[in-house]
Amino acid sequence: MKKFLILVLVAGLTIFAFGCAKKHVKPTDEAGAAREEVVEETLTPREAGDVSTYEEESLFEFKDALFEFNKYNIRPDTRAVLDSVASWLNDHRDINVLIEGHCDERGTNEYNLALGEKRAKAARDYLISRGVSSKRMSTITYGEEKPVCSSHNENCWQRNRRAHFVVTR
Amino acid sequence: MKKEFKIKSLNLKVVMFFCALFTFHFSLFTASDAKVYIDITSPALRKLPISINYTGPAEAGQIAGIAEDDLNFTGIFYFIDPDIAGAEIRVRINVEVLEEIKADVEVFDLIANRTVLNKRYRADRKYLRALAHGIANDVFEVVTGRKGVFRTKLAYIVNSGNKKWLYLTDWDGYNPVRIVSKGLSASHSWSPDARYFIYSSERNRKWNIYSLDLKSYREKVLFSSKGLNLVGGISPDNRVAFSSSRDGSLEIYVMNINGTGIKKLTRSYGIDVSPVFSPDGSRIAFVSDRGGSPQIYVMNSNGRGVKRVTFEGPYNTSPAWSPDGKWIAYVGRKNGKNQVFMIKSDSTDLRQLTSTGNNENPSFSPDGMFISFDSDRGGNKNIYLMSINGERERRITPRKIKAMNPRWSPYLKK
Numbered sequence: 001m002k003k004f005l006i007l008v009l010v011a012g013l014t015i016f017a018f019g020c021a022k023k024h025v026k027p028t029d030e031a032g033a034a035r036e037e038v039v040e041e042t043l044t045p046r047e048a049g050d051v052s053t054y055e056e057e058s059l060f061e062f063k064d065a066l067f068e069f070n071k072y073n074i075r076p077d078t079r080a081v082l083d084s085v086a087s088w089l090n091d092h093r094d095i096n097v098l099i100e101g102h103c104d105e106r107g108t109n110e111y112n113l114a115l116g117e118k119r120a121k122a123a124r125d126y127l128i129s130r131g132v133s134s135k136r137m138s139t140i141t142y143g144e145e146k147p148v149c150s151s152h153n154e155n156c157w158q159r160n161r162r163a164h165f166v167v168t169r
Numbered sequence: 170m171k172k173e174f175k176i177k178s179l180n181l182k183v184v185m186f187f188c189a190l191f192t193f194h195f196s197l198f199t200a201s202d203a204k205v206y207i208d209i210t211s212p213a214l215r216k217l218p219i220s221i222n223y224t225g226p227a228e229a230g231q232i233a234g235i236a237e238d239d240l241n242f243t244g245i246f247y248f249i250d251p252d253i254a255g256a257e258i259r260v261r262i263n264v265e266v267l268e269e270i271k272a273d274v275e276v277f278d279l280i281a282n283r284t285v286l287n288k289r290y291r292a293d294r295k296y297l298r299a300l301a302h303g304i305a306n307d308v309f310e311v312v313t314g315r316k317g318v319f320r321t322k323l324a325y326i327v328n329s330g331n332k333k334w335l336y337l338t339d340w341d342g343y344n345p346v347r348i349v350s351k352g353l354s355a356s357h358s359w360s361p362d363a364r365y366f367i368y369s370s371e372r373n374r375k376w377n378i379y380s381l382d383l384k385s386y387r388e389k390v391l392f393s394s395k396g397l398n399l400v401g402g403i404s405p406d407n408r409v410a411f412s413s414s415r416d417g418s419l420e421i422y423v424m425n426i427n428g429t430g431i432k433k434l435t436r437s438y439g440i441d442v443s444p445v446f447s448p449d450g451s452r453i454a455f456v457s458d459r460g461g462s463p464q465i466y467v468m469n470s471n472g473r474g475v476k477r478v479t480f481e482g483p484y485n486t487s488p489a490w491s492p493d494g495k496w497i498a499y500v501g502r503k504n505g506k507n508q509v510f511m512i513k514s515d516s517t518d519l520r521q522l523t524s525t526g527n528n529e530n531p532s533f534s535p536d537g538m539f540i541s542f543d544s545d546r547g548g549n550k551n552i553y554l555m556s557i558n559g560e561r562e563r564r565i566t567p568r569k570i571k572a573m574n575p576r577w578s579p580y581l582k583k
Binding site for chain 1: 371375376439502573
């Protein structure tokens, strides 16, 4: 288990070092600072091991649940993503999550805030149906205000049309 | 002419900025009579030949230039060189600058051979632009019998990284002042007397509705609940329409401008958002996806009598009601781009007003002659103005900033 952890951590840090700033979990300020320091050095298993006190549960990679343009229903291929989130949350009952609803840039700002709200709630409702307590989940919409990708093509738009999970503890 | 775009965020500046509206001294020597030189509602509009000449120091030329820019954008004037015959209206501006600016303005009817306006304007030197806009307002009113909008303001959002700030600016884009620097600002609206500015903002993962007193510059939370809370329009009797998901799904509500008397108007599973009052306060236009796609609907302000207004296109949002109550401007998606359209509230007479780039967030000037909107036609989103017939357009924010979602102020008190 420990080796696996180190592997995951090294992989994670490498990706971080290569500038992919996509955050799957929101580290606390202290953890974030610690992580950055390590990135600047060459990683050895021992050093990585030092950081592995960093909580195990944070290492779960929350994938975004993706949506169709202007829709807020859960797609069949998104269910697998949400099922894995549900099963992990059911195994870690001390963890709470914030579900952010996001949209691509093509709609209008105000309507997109409404749409993002619906997406976050659709993801939450699905997780409730898979046994996650509603008390452990909160939702917020950011509409098109916080894109993960800024190109003007479908590949990028699809990445932005998402429900994104943030650990709030 | 190079526009200045200075960021001023001090409360003091905002206070000064509103003082400019009050420290103005007018003295009217002869009142104009009721003759209207141009009926701007006439479909066959003849442009009125007008000349403006000025005497005095450099400020005189600046003042005349600003007034001419204002009048020119209305499209109802035809400017004639003062040295050449042909004008029917002559405007003479004589300026003196001591501690303050003093401008004597005479508007003369060259056909009837008589003075129709003779007025002295005084203002501190830093309010030169406001003084010039005041002259343009009076010339416009003498000629058309209608109030000019040259002393009105626009509120809009500036995108700065993760933040969205609210700014106020003169109608021509000058004198931008930052009024809200916290959080991620979204929808916003003026109270009918322009005393309060109501807006939605996301702070610490909560979407609340805030109210800013533009006199004291005091902000307070007007409405707070879990979920999304987005302010819409405000009625002439100070009822605030908004959209909230406090009960789960997004519904339209109204409340008083002090936050009391909350009433829920819609009940549907889907999205109900962006409510705006008709100018008489009797009806509300809003966006709903109850028919399967976002469309504009109209209902009575008690929530009854819902009727769908838009049927063309799969995505119609962002309604704005014209000041005469006849038209609803909105954003429709066509050929993969967002465009500003206008339609009568009974679903007839659909007109497309823009065609280049994405054009969003229409808002009428208080006289209904112009629409402000944002557009990405030049790269970054910027604020533009156009006449409602689409004939004239101008960009009023610098290209290098990202500006969006303009809301035109009501007429402001002098």
